[in-house]
Amino acid sequence: MHDQATYDVVIAGGGPTGLVLAAELALARVDVAIVERRETQDLPGSRAGGLHARTIEVLDQRGVAERFLVRGKAMQVAAFASIPLDIADFPTRHAYGLALWQSQIEQILAEWVGELPVTMHRGREVTGFTQSDESVEVELADGRSLRAKYLVGCDGGRSVVRKTAGIDFPGWDASISFLIAEVATSEEPAWGMRRDDVGIYGIGKLDDGARARIVLREPHVVDRDEPTLADLRAALGALYGTDYGVRDPTWISRFTDATRQAAAYRDRRVLLAGDAAHVHPPYGAQGLNIGVQDAVNLGWKLAQVVRGTSPESLLDTYHAERHPIGARVIRSALAQSVLVRGDDRTEALREVMTDLLRMDEPRKRYAARISGLDVRYDLGEGHPLLGRRMPDLDVVTESGTLRVFTLLHDARPVLLDLGEPGAYDVGPWADRVRRVGARYDGAWDLPVLGRVSAPTAVLIRPDGYVAWVSEGPDHGLREALGTWFGPA
């Protein structure tokens, strides 16, 4: 137990977003605690179904992707409104997604976090906070409080942190609701997805093959929590004419297509990430994935501000970079929520979209968008790599050939000097930025864009995005180092 219950950062919520953020902060040597309402990491249901390519890449950047890959099934998972999008030809080591339930993803993340210096307050609930110029006082349901320099709300769609901060959550109310359940059945159900005028529904096999995961659209929007087995039976009867003798539920829940995004991801010492910042229906299967990437974008920035190497203004780049990504996912989910309906007019539109998405260019664009491989943060004009993900190249260094992603395992920035030996220097930033001299003679291929010209140096942020590119002289290097990693 921490002496004064004082931390650099308190994270409300230890779901996927909170766990990844805690890992990022711990790697950056920040004193971090998670407050999690659940007593254990167990989830009542399986929830999200897997990881997209960019999420696998960011886990690979930290050296933990393999832990997930061995537990899941690598396959083509990207889809737009259930129209499959193949990424097998994409220039990435992970040209696929991973089928792995959220319940397992969270277990693996929790094991990783357990190996790092992170304090876990399990079975405790954040009820509110007050913030001053110096700190945040985090109030807990048991009457106690924790103090932190920063509080991050990773506490899901109903975020207490967002509500207490008074941050608006504008968007669209639900137009449809779904029952979701994991059950045993007495009769063999009609496996597969169906759609009708109202929406999509279906029954799939769970991992053990004996139980079913059922998702049923409801005839009208229901916003009550806690559906029962009787509700499930009635909904099955209405859609399939039988309830298949469903029994022994391990999970019955309800979700809707309510779609909202926080107007601001930061209010002074309080930040939001993951579902606390954006909610949308699971079409495209992106919620967990973009939450993880919010965390990876925020972690190193918050660490630098906490340690005093960067000014607080660095935190504004978190909203500036991640809010547009959330907004884009939300637009995509809105479009998909229409396309998944099964009335004749929508079916006709789906046929058109299916044709279009089979063409190479649209397929690449949308596949890269859904899998997160096309993210470009607006870092200004310049080389196509600027603001985009650094590819995981095999580079030749003094200590042999290595993958660029291995240079990011410790979540520190890297200046990759690919030019004449000693052409680029990090100077007074040497304590913060690792300079690696290397050779790379292969092609530089980016998803969607294809071949780009070979740079002579790249400055890679801890989240794997390129902050500065050179094709010759080191113009602007000092400025980029100062912008991203603090004054010299």
Ligand SMILES: Cc1cc2nc3c(=O)[nH]c(=O)nc-3n(C[C@H](O)[C@H](O)[C@H](O)COP(=O)(O)OP(=O)(O)OC[C@H]3O[C@@H](n4cnc5c(N)ncnc54)[C@H](O)[C@@H]3O)c2cc1C
């Ligand atoms: C049916 C369904 C299918 C989905 N499928 C996919 C998919 O295929 N792919 C995908 O990417 N996403 C999918 N999602 C979305 C995904 O589940 C979420 O986006 C993801 O869980 C968000 O993670 P998070 O950590 O931000 O929030 P959450 O997972 O909601 O975690 C929040 C955590 O905070 C804790 N908490 C909440 N309030 C407090 C408090 N006051 N104090 C302390 N702790 C608190 C909660 O116990 C929880 O552990 C799906 C969602 C649903 C419902």
